[in-house]
Amino acid sequence: MQPLVLYDTTSKLPGNQWSPNPAKPRFALGYKGLPFVTIWVEYSEIATVLKSIGAKQIKRLDGSDAYTVPVVSDPNTGALITDSLEIASYLEKTYPEKPIFPNNSEALIRAFDSAYKTLTFPAVKFILGRTAEIMSPDSAKFFIGVRSKDFNLPWDEFTSEGPKREAQWELLEKAYNTMYDWYQKSNGKWIMGDTFSYADIIVACFVLWYKRVLKEDEWARICSWNGGKWAQLLTDVEKECNLA
Numbered sequence: 001m002q003p004l005v006l007y008d009t010t011s012k013l014p015g016n017q018w019s020p021n022p023a024k025p026r027f028a029l030g031y032k033g034l035p036f037v038t039i040w041v042e043y044s045e046i047a048t049v050l051k052s053i054g055a056k057q058i059k060r061l062d063g064s065d066a067y068t069v070p071v072v073s074d075p076n077t078g079a080l081i082t083d084s085l086e087i088a089s090y091l092e093k094t095y096p097e098k099p100i101f102p103n104n105s106e107a108l109i110r111a112f113d114s115a116y117k118t119l120t121f122p123a124v125k126f127i128l129g130r131t132a133e134i135m136s137p138d139s140a141k142f143f144i145g146v147r148s149k150d151f152n153l154p155w156d157e158f159t160s161e162g163p164k165r166e167a168q169w170e171l172l173e174k175a176y177n178t179m180y181d182w183y184q185k186s187n188g189k190w191i192m193g194d195t196f197s198y199a200d201i202i203v204a205c206f207v208l209w210y211k212r213v214l215k216e217d218e219w220a221r222i223c224s225w226n227g228g229k230w231a232q233l234l235t236d237v238e239k240e241c242n243l244a
């Protein structure tokens with residue numbers, strides 16, 4: 001079998017990885033034990049690189065077209081897939097062993113993905129602010145432009161310290177308290193009890209993002225929530241996906 005190719009975006013951090021959406025196929029590929037190589041692309045170069053390989057565009061919130069990572073190219077089938085959820089769906093159909101949508105759960109996990117985004121999206125502005133700090137200058141400039149446009153807000157809304165940042169923290173903690181309640185309803189460490197699924201990958205990949213871009217004391221704050229649930233979940237998912 002030839003290795004699949006994952007297009008991910010890089011950073012100044014050792015090991016490059018930071019971005020939650022490309023992390024999801026990385027974890028899914030690792031869980032299924034499929035061989036893959038990663039092509040690390042500067043954020044400012046995503047459109048150029050993905051256009052050159054003929055990747056599909058997605059719609060931004062304002063309706064404009066954008067090239068985004070992750071993209072997965074599978075030389076075994078000739079498939080070229082854009083969007084983390086579509087990649088998960090493709091991997092499951094093409095390589096059904098070690099299911100990430102067990103017990104016919106794809107429809108429900110798609111709903112979970114949407115609920116997760118709605119819950120956390122309003123609370124991550126300061127994390128996007130920190131993300132620009134781990135990028136090369138050209139990528140940071142591009143990132144600041146597109147994220148300000150997405151939220152329709154000036155960049156200082158993402159970087160301001162003090163009460164505005166504290167309000168974001170409180171919103172994020174509240175979101176994770178809600179998610180903790182969801183996990184508490186499951187009899188096991190995964191959201192589907194003892195059955196691991198792509199839903200746990202979704203949660204872990206966002207926690208990974210926080211761990212990679214936040215300052216040490218900020219990451220420690222997240223680690224203190226819900227009895228350490230989120231750092232532990234990330235460790236468990238990394239292990240399950242052979243990425244520890």
Ligand SMILES: N[C@@H](CCC(=O)N[C@@H](CS)C(=O)NCC(=O)O)C(=O)O
Pocket residue numbers: 009019020021022046066067068069070082083084085146
């Ligand atoms: N729904 C998409 C979102 C992907 C996405 O927003 N990717 C970001 C990196 S995490 C990106 O490539 N952005 C490029 C841009 O906004 O121009 C997915 O999950 O694949």
